[in-house]
Amino acid sequence: MWLLQALCRDYHVDVVTRGGWDLDDLNRCAGTEVRGEEFGAIVYPLLDPHVLSRGGALWNGLFERFCRSLAPRYDLCITASRTLDWGRPALHFLSDVAWNRPLQERFHCPEALVGASLFRKTYFALGRWLAGSSGRDPARHDYFVANSKWTAQVSSEFCKVPPVVIYPAVPGGSTPPTPWKNREDAFVCLGRISPEKQIEQVIAILDQVRIMGHDVRLHLVGIGVYGEYLEHIRQLCEMRKEWIIWHGPLYADDKWALLARSRYGISACAREAFGIATAEMMKAGMVPFVPRAGAQSEIVQEDDLIYDDIQEATLKIDAVLRSGSRQQELHLLLLQRAEAFHPEQFNLAVRELVERMLVHQAPVRTV
Numbered sequence: 001m002w003l004l005q006a007l008c009r010d011y012h013v014d015v016v017t018r019g020g021w022d023l024d025d026l027n028r029c030a031g032t033e034v035r036g037e038e039f040g041a042i043v044y045p046l047l048d049p050h051v052l053s054r055g056g057a058l059w060n061g062l063f064e065r066f067c068r069s070l071a072p073r074y075d076l077c078i079t080a081s082r083t084l085d086w087g088r089p090a091l092h093f094l095s096d097v098a099w100n101r102p103l104q105e106r107f108h109c110p111e112a113l114v115g116a117s118l119f120r121k122t123y124f125a126l127g128r129w130l131a132g133s134s135g136r137d138p139a140r141h142d143y144f145v146a147n148s149k150w151t152a153q154v155s156s157e158f159c160k161v162p163p164v165v166i167y168p169a170v171p172g173g174s175t176p177p178t179p180w181k182n183r184e185d186a187f188v189c190l191g192r193i194s195p196e197k198q199i200e201q202v203i204a205i206l207d208q209v210r211i212m213g214h215d216v217r218l219h220l221v222g223i224g225v226y227g228e229y230l231e232h233i234r235q236l237c238e239m240r241k242e243w244i245i246w247h248g249p250l251y252a253d254d255k256w257a258l259l260a261r262s263r264y265g266i267s268a269c270a271r272e273a274f275g276i277a278t279a280e281m282m283k284a285g286m287v288p289f290v291p292r293a294g295a296q297s298e299i300v301q302e303d304d305l306i307y308d309d310i311q312e313a314t315l316k317i318d319a320v321l322r323s324g325s326r327q328q329e330l331h332l333l334l335l336q337r338a339e340a341f342h343p344e345q346f347n348l349a350v351r352e353l354v355e356r357m358l359v360h361q362a363p364v365r366t367v
Contacts, residue, residue, distance in 0.1 A: 001030035002169040003080055003093065004039060006347040007354060014040035016070065018063050028252050031171035031343075042070065057123055061130030068134060075358055083142075087134030091357060093145045094163065097154050097273040097294075100139065107271045109196075143357065147274040148295035164353060169346035170279040170338070173256025177285035180263070180331045186217040187264045188286065190255075190277035194225035198268035199233050201310060203240070205266065208314040210243070214321050218266075219258060223249040259284035263327070264317075272296050282338035287330045289317055301337065302330060 007013050020043060023036055044066050068087040071077050077086040082099040084092070098104045144163035146152035152163040189202050199220070206218050220237065224230035237244045250258060259265075265281035265288030272278075275296040281288045282299070289305050290296035297306045304320060307313035320326055 001026050001032040001034060002343060002346055003078070003350060005032045005034050005343075006169075006350040008034060008038040010351060011354070012040070013038075014042055014074075016042045016044065016067055018044065018059065031173075031252075057127030058130060061127040061132075064131040068132075076354065083138045085131070085134050085136060085138055087136060090138065090142045091145065091354070092138060092142055093147070094151055094155060095147055095168075095273060097151045097271055099155070100158060102158065103154065107196075145353065148298055150295035150298055151273045166346060166349045166353070167341050168274055168276060168279070169343035170276060170283055170341035171343050172283050173260065173280075174253055175256045175260040175284075177335070178261045180285070180328055182261075183263045184217070184261055185215070186219060186262050187266045188219045188221060188259060188262045188281065189266050190221045190259075190280070191267070191269070192225050193220075193222045193230055193233055195229050196269055196271055197222075198270070200236060201268035202266050203233075203236050203244070205268070205310050205313045205317070207240075208310065209317050209321070212314065212318050214318070215243075216264070216321075217243045217245065219245050219247060219262065221247045221250050221255065221258065255280075256284065259286060262286060263331075264289065267291065267296055269296075270294050275299055279338060279341050282334040283341070285331055285335050287320065287327060287334060289313060300334070302333070304330070 004013065004015065021041075023034065026032070027034060044063060064084055067077075067084055071086040071088050071090075077084075077088065077090040079086075079090060079092040081093060081095045083094075084090070092099075098107045098109045103109075139158045140160045143161055144155065144159050145166050146155055146163035147166070147168050149165055152165050156162045187206060189199065191197055193199060203218070206216065209216060220233075224233075234246070237246050247258070259281055262284075263286060265278060265286045267275065267278060267288065267290045269275075270291045270293035272291075272294040275290065275294070278288045278290055278296045278299055287305065288296075288300060289307065290300050292306050292308050300306060304316055304326070307316055320330070
């Protein structure tokens with residue numbers, strides 16, 4: 001949505017999507033103010049979402065082929081997440097570090113299909129066959145925008161031109177940050193409830209922190225993705241229901257109200273390409289503890305808040321929780337550092353990049 005907002009008031013932009021959308025809901029979730037009359041929407045295919053979910057790889061293949069048929073109409077094609085073979089020079093925004101098969105295998109993603117059944121392998125191969133190919137390799141011929149230096153570094157071996165780094169837009173909430181002394185002595189874990197987020201490790205860390213004498217609580221916020229994993233986390237939370245509060249998904253004002261009144265954040269995801277949740281916590285004046293692996297350490301920067309394993313996380317959290325002066329210092333420092341993710345900086349960087357790619361052609365149409 002922020003990419004759309006950055007471009008739609010200067011260029012004619014058409015958005016191509018596989019299903020319908022609720023613009024008001026998207027604006028509310030993203031914090032944007034895009035109006036329907038500011039862009040065009042091309043929806044394909046017009047099928048029930050339940051049908052799409054049952055044949056995702058197949059419909060995705062047809063969708064890619066459809067996008068390639070549209071590409072000649074436009075001066076610039078942009079992929080908002082990962083990559084797509086447009087059949088012509090394009091710009092790809094990498095919101096996930098696992099954007100190709102080698103990286104999916106490196107980070108043990110479900111898409112890699114390691115050990116998958118012959119049926120699933122055939123199913124995904126059929127999806128790739130339906131997508132077809134223009135004969136161009138986007139990684140060798142196109143341009144990329146990474147959402148962190150870490151994502152750019154990991155991705156650069158697969159790109160002919162090193163990716164440009166543009167940090168995502170992270171708007172502030174409508175709820176003003178609560179003064180540190182008035183905040184709840186609690187942690188927030190924010191994001192999808194899925195295996196790569198390692199929620200069980202978050203719980204294990206805070207188990208140890210509580211054993212060390214800190215009567216902290218955990219607010220777990222997010223939507224479940226995988227059934228078995230979701231049930232496993234539910235069981236862990238039920239066993240600790242006196243201090244873990246499971247909120248499910250929270251959006252907009254409800255989410256910001258929780259962040260604004262809580263002191264600490266925590267993440268255990270070791271393959272986070274940027275860490276929107278961590279940046280949101282910083283914007284809200286929270287102090288987040290994050291793994292050294294991935295991009296979140298690049299965002300937080302403070303070694304006191306960066307850990308390699310459960311033991312180190314426990315010791316570092318204990319040290320910060322025992323120092324009121326250090327807490328206040330980190331609170332103010334991270335609030336200031338979060339300004340690097342101001343939406344206007346993102347908008348400016350995107351517009352400058354698009355202008356360079358188009359070499360000031362007119363009229364300009366982007367898809």
